[in-house]
Amino acid sequence: MMSRGNALEVLIAGLRGSPTDRADWQAVIALANHTLLTPDLFSSLARAGQIHQLPQDVREYLRFVHDCNRERNLRLRSQLREAVAALNRSDIVPLLLKGAIPLFLSPAGQIPSRMTSDLDLAVEPAEEAAARTCLEELGYVDVAAARGMARQQDAGMLELRTSRANGFAPPKLVRRDGLRVKIPTAQSRAMHWMVHDLLKEGDYWRGRIDLRHLHDLARLAESDDVDWTSLQRSISDGTARNAIDTQLLAMHHFFGTRIPAKCAQRRMVRFQHWRRIFTATHPVVGAPLRLAGNLMWGTWRFSRVYGLARRGPSDFLRRIARTLFNPRTKI
Known part of the structure; x- marks a missing residue:
C-alpha cells in the first residue's frame, strides 16, 4: 500500500505533466479526489501528451471525472x-x-x-x-x-x-x-487566496495545506507576472508575513515556483514549512503537531470572534469541534 507521502509525490508529478511508473493509482486517485484535483490531474497529463502512459482503467476514470466536471463548469x-x-x-x-x-x-x-x-x-x-x-x-x-x-x-x-x-x-x-x-490584479488574487487559507482558516497555525489553492497560485505565477517581493512588502504584520513566506516556500517545494530568496531566511518560516510538509506526508506520525496547532488556533479564534458571553459555552465548544475535526479538502 502506498503511503500518503508517496501518493502526494505522484499526484504532484502528474499535475506537472510527468506520470510516475508503478504508482498505486487507487491511493493517488483517493488523494486527488480529496483535494478536488482529479480533473486538473487529467488535463495536466493530457496537455503534456502523457495521459496514455496511465493504465486504461485509471485513464478512463480520470476522463469520466474530468468530463463530468466540464459539464458542471459549463453550467x-x-x-x-x-x-x-x-x-x-x-x-x-x-x-x-x-x-x-x-x-x-x-x-x-x-x-x-x-x-x-x-x-x-x-x-x-x-x-x-x-x-x-x-x-x-x-x-x-x-x-x-x-x-x-x-x-x-x-x-x-x-x-x-x-x-x-x-x-x-x-x-x-x-x-x-x-x-x-x-x-x-494577479497580486490581489494571490493575496486573497493566501490570506483566506493561511489566516482566515488558520492553515498557518494548523499546519494544513489546501493543495488546490496552492496549485491555483502556481498556475497564476506561470500565467501572470506576480511580483512576490512587492506582495511581501505590502504586509506589515510579522505573523502574516511569515504565513505568506511559508506558502511561497510550499509553492516552490511542490511546483518549482520561483520565489524570492528571502522567503527562507527566518527560522519560524522554515519551521512552519517543515511542519506543514511533514504532517502532509506523515499524517499519522504528524497528528500531535496538527492537534496542537488546531487547539491553539481554534481556542484563539472562537474566544475572540464569537465570544462565550454572546454565544454561550455549548455553542463555543460546538464551533471548535466542527472546525477542528472537519478535514474538508486540506492535507
Whole structure:
C-alpha cells in the first residue's frame, strides 16, 4: 500500500505533466479526489501528451471525472453570465473572485478544468442592496446555515459580498460578449487566496495545506507576472508575513515556483514549512503537531470572534469541534 507521502509525490508529478511508473493509482486517485484535483490531474497529463502512459482503467476514470466536471463548469459559466447580465442592467459591474475569474475569461470553446464549488462576486457596499434585489428577481434565495444564495436548478451557490480596498492596483474592467466585470490584479488574487487559507482558516497555525489553492497560485505565477517581493512588502504584520513566506516556500517545494530568496531566511518560516510538509506526508506520525496547532488556533479564534458571553459555552465548544475535526479538502 502506498503511503500518503508517496501518493502526494505522484499526484504532484502528474499535475506537472510527468506520470510516475508503478504508482498505486487507487491511493493517488483517493488523494486527488480529496483535494478536488482529479480533473486538473487529467488535463495536466493530457496537455503534456502523457495521459496514455496511465493504465486504461485509471485513464478512463480520470476522463469520466474530468468530463463530468466540464459539464458542471459549463453550467456554472452560464449561471455566472446570467447573474452578471442582470447586475449590468442595473449598472452594477461586479468584481469576480476566485473560480469565477477563469470561468468568465475562458474562450467560448474552452472551459477550465478547475473544480469550482461556488461563484464568488463582490460589489461596492453602496450597491449591495440593489445587487441582492437583482439576484432575487432571478429566483435566488438565501441558503440557511450557509453564506450564499442559490436556486434549485443551478450547479452551485452564488456568494455575494462587498469589495474592499487591498492596497494593490485597482481591478481591471473587462468587457466580453456585451458583459462588464472587474478582474482583480494577479497580486490581489494571490493575496486573497493566501490570506483566506493561511489566516482566515488558520492553515498557518494548523499546519494544513489546501493543495488546490496552492496549485491555483502556481498556475497564476506561470500565467501572470506576480511580483512576490512587492506582495511581501505590502504586509506589515510579522505573523502574516511569515504565513505568506511559508506558502511561497510550499509553492516552490511542490511546483518549482520561483520565489524570492528571502522567503527562507527566518527560522519560524522554515519551521512552519517543515511542519506543514511533514504532517502532509506523515499524517499519522504528524497528528500531535496538527492537534496542537488546531487547539491553539481554534481556542484563539472562537474566544475572540464569537465570544462565550454572546454565544454561550455549548455553542463555543460546538464551533471548535466542527472546525477542528472537519478535514474538508486540506492535507
